[in-house]
Amino acid sequence: MTTESFRPEKKITTFYPPQRTLMGPGPSDTHPRVLSAMARPTLGHLDPVFTEMMEELKGLLRYVFQTTNLMTFPVSGPGSVGMEMCFVNMIVPGDKVVVCRNGVFGGRMIENVERCGGIPLVVEDKWGDPVDPQKVEDMLKKNPDAKIVAFVHAETSTGVQSDARTIAQIARKHDCLTIMDTVTSLGGTPVYMDAWDIDAIYSGSQKCLSCPPGLSPVSFSERVVDLVRNRTEKVHSWFMDISLLLGYWGASRTYHHTAPTNSLYGLHESLVILYEEGLERSWARHRRNHEALKAGLKTLGIEYVVAEPYRLPQLNSVYVPAGVDEKEVRRRLLDSYNLEIGAGLGDFAGKIWRFGLMGNSSKLENVVFCLDALEHVLI
Numbered sequence: 001m002t003t004e005s006f007r008p009e010k011k012i013t014t015f016y017p018p019q020r021t022l023m024g025p026g027p028s029d030t031h032p033r034v035l036s037a038m039a040r041p042t043l044g045h046l047d048p049v050f051t052e053m054m055e056e057l058k059g060l061l062r063y064v065f066q067t068t069n070l071m072t073f074p075v076s077g078p079g080s081v082g083m084e085m086c087f088v089n090m091i092v093p094g095d096k097v098v099v100c101r102n103g104v105f106g107g108r109m110i111e112n113v114e115r116c117g118g119i120p121l122v123v124e125d126k127w128g129d130p131v132d133p134q135k136v137e138d139m140l141k142k143n144p145d146a147k148i149v150a151f152v153h154a155e156t157s158t159g160v161q162s163d164a165r166t167i168a169q170i171a172r173k174h175d176c177l178t179i180m181d182t183v184t185s186l187g188g189t190p191v192y193m194d195a196w197d198i199d200a201i202y203s204g205s206q207k208c209l210s211c212p213p214g215l216s217p218v219s220f221s222e223r224v225v226d227l228v229r230n231r232t233e234k235v236h237s238w239f240m241d242i243s244l245l246l247g248y249w250g251a252s253r254t255y256h257h258t259a260p261t262n263s264l265y266g267l268h269e270s271l272v273i274l275y276e277e278g279l280e281r282s283w284a285r286h287r288r289n290h291e292a293l294k295a296g297l298k299t300l301g302i303e304y305v306v307a308e309p310y311r312l313p314q315l316n317s318v319y320v321p322a323g324v325d326e327k328e329v330r331r332r333l334l335d336s337y338n339l340e341i342g343a344g345l346g347d348f349a350g351k352i353w354r355f356g357l358m359g360n361s362s363k364l365e366n367v368v369f370c371l372d373a374l375e376h377v378l379i
């Protein structure tokens with residue numbers, strides 16, 4: 001390769017993305033206030049003005065997670081990094097970990113446990129069903145030496161919500177710590193980390209928080225802090241070692257990695273927006289728009305995958321009507337309407353669509369626009 005041999009076939013110039021409406025499983029539409037926040041001048045990650053903002057950001061995250069945990073901050077990386085951070089810090093090889101799987105993301109948790117040298121004890125539920133707390137209880141009775149219970153609060157691959165409070169109560173009764181995935185739930189449906197007694201939680205910036213992808217808010221209880229402090233072997237990831245990261249996010253502000261400052265302005269702004277709206281009002285908005293979409297889908301004869309009491313308002317998974325080419329529908333929605341909806345994953349590939357109404361995408365005009373476009377495409 002020489003400088004002259006780089007001859008692209010088409011002229012290379014600035015990238016201008018089309019203006020889509022994002023109504024899939026994430027990312028959702030970034031709030032315009034978040035986009036402008038991210039366009040502000042870059043600051044150094046140790047600049048005192050920036051570090052002051054970091055403190056406010058931690059406080060706002062405590063508000064959205066509903067926790068007083070000191071160890072609450074955003075990790076630089078997508079939701080998968082938040083997930084991995086929980087497992088890599090909390091598991092030592094040989095630990096038994098109960099993992100609830102009722103969709104794709106529970107499966108990823110199993111992968112994480114195995115890669116950390118843990119032994120996954122898998123509680124299986126059908127795709128589209130919530131986690132059955134009784135099965136968790138039975139598994140813990142059979143395995144009194146289990147250390148952790150891990151579950152996905154809002155399973156994005158199916159659109160189902162599980163009963164976090166009950167699962168966490170069972171885990172505590174059996175002296176286990178809990179890891180909860182709130183990538184799709186945070187901001188869209190109630191999450192009460194302290195009241196539900198959850199030990200480790202992670203989320204993602206790109207769904208109900210209306211930010212671009214790339215940041216993962218996490219929070220850890222004092223029990224996790226003690227566990228990590230008392231580890232005799234090093235955490236197997238340098239980047240995700242909580243104790244090292246805390247050097248930067250804690251009082252000493254030691255350099256750990258160059259934090260993505262502009263993305264953090266964006267997350268800060270999105271949390272300010274959520275705080276101004278109020279969590280309860282945000283949850284109510286997500287529910288209202290879900291009800292509107294549900295009513296419209298019914299008139300089109302489209303049926304939901306998940307039973308009514310367990311449906312996520314922000315992630316509506318529905319069966320593709322018989323005889324319809326689901327891929328072609330999604331293509332036409334994208335090409336003719338600039339509208340993105342989600343396909344099925346794993347067991348549900350080709351069988352379902354997923355309509356996201358998350359964060360800034362959860363608004364009535366999107367519901368009306370989507371139903372209208374769908375009706376035209378389905379004719």
Ligand code: PLP
Pocket residue numbers: 025026078079080081083105152154155156157181183184204213214
């Ligand atoms: N967990 C759940 C429930 C998710 O929906 C996702 C992404 O959609 C993830 C974890 C992984 O997040 P990311 O894609 O940001 O790494």
